[in-house]
Amino acid sequence: xxxxxxxxxxxxxxxxxxxxxxxxxxxxxxxxxxxxxxxxxxxxxxxxxxxxxxxxxxxxxxxxxxxxxxxxxxxxxxxxxxxxxxxxxxxxxxxxxxxxxxxxxxxxxxxxxxxxxxxxxxxxxxxxxxxxxxxxxxxxxxxxxxxxxxxxxxxxxxxxxxxxxxxxxxxxxxxxxxxxxxxxxxxxxxxxxxxxxxxxxxxxxxxxxxxxxxxxxxxxxxxxxxxxxxxxxxxxxxxxxxxxxxxxxxxxxxxxxxxxxxxxxxxxxxxxxxxxxxxxxxxxxxxxxxxxxxxxxxxxxxxxxxxxxxxxxxxxxxxxxxxxxxxxxxxxxxxxxxxxxxxxxxxxxxxxxxxxxxxxxxxxxxxxxxxxxxxxxxxxxxxxxxx
Amino acid sequence: xxxxxxxxxxxxxxxxxxxxxxxxxxxxxxxxxxxxxxxxxxxxxxxxxxxxxxxxxxxxxxxxxxxxxxxxxxxxxxxxxxxxxxxxxxxxxxxxxxxxxxxxxxxxxxxxxxxxxxxxxxxxxxxxxxxxxxxxxxxxxxxxxxxxxxxxxxxxxxxxxxxxxxxxxxxxxxxxxxxxxxxxxxxxxxxxxxxxxxxxxxxxxxxxxxxxxxxxxxxxxxxxxxxxxxxxxxxxxxxxxxxxxxx
Numbered sequence: 001x002x003x004x005x006x007x008x009x010x011x012x013x014x015x016x017x018x019x020x021x022x023x024x025x026x027x028x029x030x031x032x033x034x035x036x037x038x039x040x041x042x043x044x045x046x047x048x049x050x051x052x053x054x055x056x057x058x059x060x061x062x063x064x065x066x067x068x069x070x071x072x073x074x075x076x077x078x079x080x081x082x083x084x085x086x087x088x089x090x091x092x093x094x095x096x097x098x099x100x101x102x103x104x105x106x107x108x109x110x111x112x113x114x115x116x117x118x119x120x121x122x123x124x125x126x127x128x129x130x131x132x133x134x135x136x137x138x139x140x141x142x143x144x145x146x147x148x149x150x151x152x153x154x155x156x157x158x159x160x161x162x163x164x165x166x167x168x169x170x171x172x173x174x175x176x177x178x179x180x181x182x183x184x185x186x187x188x189x190x191x192x193x194x195x196x197x198x199x200x201x202x203x204x205x206x207x208x209x210x211x212x213x214x215x216x217x218x219x220x221x222x223x224x225x226x227x228x229x230x231x232x233x234x235x236x237x238x239x240x241x242x243x244x245x246x247x248x249x250x251x252x253x254x255x256x257x258x259x260x261x262x263x264x265x266x267x268x269x270x271x272x273x274x275x276x277x278x279x280x281x282x283x284x285x286x287x288x289x290x291x292x293x294x295x296x297x298x299x300x301x302x303x304x305x306x307x308x309x310x311x312x313x314x315x316x317x318x319x320x321x322x323x324x325x326x327x328x329x330x331x332x333x334x335x336x337x338x339x340x341x342x343x344x345x346x347x348x349x350x351x352x353x354x355x356x357x358x359x360x361x362x363x364x365x366x367x368x369x370x371x372x373x374x375x376x377x378x379x380x381x382x383x384x385x386x387x
Numbered sequence: 388x389x390x391x392x393x394x395x396x397x398x399x400x401x402x403x404x405x406x407x408x409x410x411x412x413x414x415x416x417x418x419x420x421x422x423x424x425x426x427x428x429x430x431x432x433x434x435x436x437x438x439x440x441x442x443x444x445x446x447x448x449x450x451x452x453x454x455x456x457x458x459x460x461x462x463x464x465x466x467x468x469x470x471x472x473x474x475x476x477x478x479x480x481x482x483x484x485x486x487x488x489x490x491x492x493x494x495x496x497x498x499x500x501x502x503x504x505x506x507x508x509x510x511x512x513x514x515x516x517x518x519x520x521x522x523x524x525x526x527x528x529x530x531x532x533x534x535x536x537x538x539x540x541x542x543x544x545x546x547x548x549x550x551x552x553x554x555x556x557x558x559x560x561x562x563x564x565x566x567x568x569x570x571x572x573x574x575x576x577x578x579x580x581x582x583x584x585x586x587x588x589x590x591x592x593x594x595x596x597x598x599x600x601x602x603x604x605x606x607x608x609x610x611x612x613x614x615x616x617x618x619x620x621x622x623x624x625x626x627x628x629x630x631x632x633x634x
Contacts, residue, residue: 034495183481
């Protein structure tokens with residue numbers, strides 16, 4: 001099996017990103033954060049916290065939702081997708097930690113929260129949970145390697161421990177998915193009321209569940225598109241249904257909260273905030289909700305993917321809105337990410353994709369084992385033109 | 388003994404002696420600050436005509452920065468100062484994001500960045516009960532150092548005796564639950580370029596209200612998940628047995 005390297009679009013893109021990323025890292029570690037970011041004392045958290053941390057953790061939510069469905073609720077029919085979901089989540093958290101090593105000013109102190117406790121700090125709790133949960137995800141991912149290497153005895157033992165890992169994973173995820181929302185509770189005067197709420201932790205947790213399910217679909221569809229892996233249509237349709245229900249629950253809580261805090265009035269003033277809110281809740285919330293409730297949409301893999309992708313975009317927009325839009329409007333600061341801030345974020349995502357590719361190539365991620373052949377498929381041709 | 392500072396707007400002549408004394412005390416290059424930054428821990432702003440406002444850390448009684456710091460690199464001392472320990476700081480900048488007075492500053496252009504803010508000369512002076520560098524050089528008594536409770540009484544009696552000269556509001560009495568630095572105002576908060584919308588309640592309470600529920604929620608949630616695991620597993624086993632019986 002010899003595969004020749006070719007300069008396809010994505011290969012070239014990846015190489016260019018890695019070169020720019022190297023420049024960014026060099027400048028970051030020699031000249032400080034100011035050299036590669038537009039962050040300043042008025043805007044201490046920018047794209048990296050908003051996208052890489054908040055969205056990164058949220059996008060990895062499939063890890064705890066799908067493992068919970070299979071190992072705790074014993075809905076065995078979802079088993080074929082567990083491994084790829086765990087892999088996505090594990091890589092997601094690795095990328096979050098990677099981003100933190102760049103964003104945090106004194107990364108050599110990152111171990112300190114384990115020994116210097118401040119239980120009043122949400123950041124302390126998030127730090128401990130993310131570190132512990134990444135370890136749990138590693139343990140959940142390990143069987144793939146053990147199976148590949150043929151270590152049967154350890155594999156048996158680790159399978160026996162799986163339910164314990166899964167419960168620990170769900171508890172840890174509940175804690176830090178919600179705590180990322182709690183981070184912003186301390187600054188009521190700095191956030192626009194459309195995004196500040198005393199129940200931010202509940203909103204963050206509730207939105208992570210539909211997002212996790214949607215992300216599982218997106219990841220599966222992209223594997224189909226890029227590697228030619230068959231789609232698990234029945235499973236994905238059921239996930240779509242579950243996603244719709246959980247999304248409905250989240251949107252209900254979101255709107256209810258705005259009515260309760262009397263902030264809903266801001267949604268109808270025609271300004272930047274209300275436009276961002278409209279996109280977040282309507283275009284990327286209510287529209288995919290209606291799509292997912294329609295059987296016709298769920299039966300068409302491409303439409304199902306689009307609906308799920310909208311959910312993913314909606315949650316990304318929500319996290320970006322809380323962390324940057326609302327903060328900028330609340331404090332009157334102007335911020336747009338620096339070129340290298342964007343480079344770093346894209347590079348980290350690209351590395352995640354690359355590691356995913358390596359994993360499916362060499363580890364039994366999918367039920368059919370390591371992928372031997374990579375045959376990109378064209379979904380538009382298959383699901384639209386063929387009909 | 389909890390110390391603090393009292394700044395009186397009506398007495399400040401904008402000479403900048405406090406700025407220079409502060410820079411000298413902290414081994415910084417002497418300069419005329421234009422705003423608070425990593426090199427300027429205090430700054431006297433000329434607003435218009437004869438109005439001067441001195442900006443510095445308010446040294447909250449329940450500091451938001453100390454409560455959000457994951458490793459307690461920032462902490463409130465019993466002597467009143469809120470101090471910073473760079474050895475354990477992660478550089479997460481949550482303190483900068485959370486401070487309601489927009490005080491902590493960051494060394495954005497250093498590979499070994501630290502958080503910078505007024506420390507009430509803790510190491511060299513206030514820990515021993517000595518007055519801060521800024522207060523010691525102030526020629527008019529616009530900045531005075533002392534026991535916070537006594538400063539509070541002085542400020543209140545000044546307001547009471549000269550209601551025409553001072554604003555009714557004593558900045559720092561209720562802001563963010565009260566601060567060790569108090570500011571007597573000649574002009575309203577907005578015209579003094581101080582932060583207006585500081586909540587009156589202490590901010591750490593907001594987070595604690597959420598965090599204190601964790602020990603209640605997590606065990607219950609864990610028991611529920613464990614229960615569901617057992618229930619659904621048993622259900623599947625029974626379903627299997629029954630389907631075998633039918634055969």
